[in-house]
Amino acid sequence: MSPRRYRPITTVQAIVGTVAILAAVAVIVGMSQLLLLPQTGVRLLEAPEHEDEGLTNRGEVTCPSRENLARRPSPMPVSSSELIECPKLFDGEQVRYEGEAVGVVLLRPTHSWVHVNDDPYAVRIGPVSEHRTVAGGNSGMAVSMPRETAAAVTPGAFRTAGTGLSIVGTFLRADPDDGGAPSIRATGVRVVRDARSVHQEISVRRIVAAVVFVAVAMGLLVVRRVVRRRSYT
Numbered sequence: 001m002s003p004r005r006y007r008p009i010t011t012v013q014a015i016v017g018t019v020a021i022l023a024a025v026a027v028i029v030g031m032s033q034l035l036l037l038p039q040t041g042v043r044l045l046e047a048p049e050h051e052d053e054g055l056t057n058r059g060e061v062t063c064p065s066r067e068n069l070a071r072r073p074s075p076m077p078v079s080s081s082e083l084i085e086c087p088k089l090f091d092g093e094q095v096r097y098e099g100e101a102v103g104v105v106l107l108r109p110t111h112s113w114v115h116v117n118d119d120p121y122a123v124r125i126g127p128v129s130e131h132r133t134v135a136g137g138n139s140g141m142a143v144s145m146p147r148e149t150a151a152a153v154t155p156g157a158f159r160t161a162g163t164g165l166s167i168v169g170t171f172l173r174a175d176p177d178d179g180g181a182p183s184i185r186a187t188g189v190r191v192v193r194d195a196r197s198v199h200q201e202i203s204v205r206r207i208v209a210a211v212v213f214v215a216v217a218m219g220l221l222v223v224r225r226v227v228r229r230r231s232y233t
Contacts, residue, residue, distance in 0.1 A: 020223055024216050061085040069093075075168050080118050080141040087173035087182055095171045097184055098192065099123060099140060101155045101162040112150035113178070114143050116165055127161055127198045142178055143167055145186040154195035164193025 156162025
């Protein structure tokens with residue numbers, strides 16, 4: 001049996017191969033763009049009620065003046081972005097904070113910790129899996145509350161939208177019970193929305209993209225085998 005001899009690739013074969021590779025790359029890039037979630041056109045936050053100071057959007061915070069704070073109702077409504085960006089201004093103040101319980105409830109001997117998000121997904125448009133729309137990142141604040149109060153809280157997770165809470169309490173920019181992190185020590189907690197199951201929308205785009213990716217991979221494998229077979233005699 002005579003050994004197989006290598007036959008050099010012709011110019012036509014090289015061009016066809018290059019075109020096939022470029023076409024595969026174009027398909028992969030196009031499918032990758034198809035997988036991206038659409039950006040929402042909704043403003044992330046409405047204009048603040050307390051004149052034109054304070055929160056402008058989730059990514060840009062202007063700390064309000066003392067005069068502006070004095071005009072807010074008591075306890076003053078706040079967002080997590082304000083508390084994080086302007087901690088000295090709100091330290092020790094009575095605040096009102098609203099959002100969705102997420103994560104897990106951490107039980108302690110005398111109280112419980114609950115993380116409460118107030119981003120657009122928590123208070124306005126709901127979980128991403130229900131609408132496939134991106135509206136910025138997540139933001140929230142740790143809240144300390146009595147154990148009996150936390151017992152009625154169902155934190156949000158992948159398949160659950162958590163309990164909606166309206167919280168009144170004292171903000172501490174360096175809570176010693178939380179390792180020096182900012183938190184709210186609740187004196188009053190009210191449930192404003194019950195927890196619910198999250199509807200998981202089936203993404204047709206992702207199914208189509210997966211089928212196309214498999215087809216492209218199989219096609220490239222077939223082309224590779226054909227080219228190798230024709231390269232030897």
